[in-house]
Amino acid sequence: MNEEPNWHTSSYTKSDTCVEVADNLPKKVLVRDSKRRQGAVLDFPDSSWADFVEFSKDFQV
Numbered sequence: 009m010n011e012e013p014n015w016h017t018s019s020y021t022k023s024d025t026c027v028e029v030a031d032n033l034p035k036k037v038l039v040r041d042s043k044r045r046q047g048a049v050l051d052f053p054d055s056s057w058a059d060f061v062e063f064s065k066d067f068q069v
Contacts, residue, residue, distance in 0.1 A: 038050065
């Protein structure tokens with residue numbers, strides 16, 4: 009089964025100049041620049057992404 013990434017931005021995003029995340033794929037999370045959708049895509053193990061999200065909660069304004 010070949011799933012397509014389901015790209016979305018954060019609910020905190022007020023414009024389309026942000027990063028997009030696809031977190032619907034098995035065992036990985038993809039991240040890309042919303043201004044350059046055809047550009048590079050970063051690929052993170054889902055456990056590393058979960059750690060990043062948890063860590064970043066300390067820095068929300």
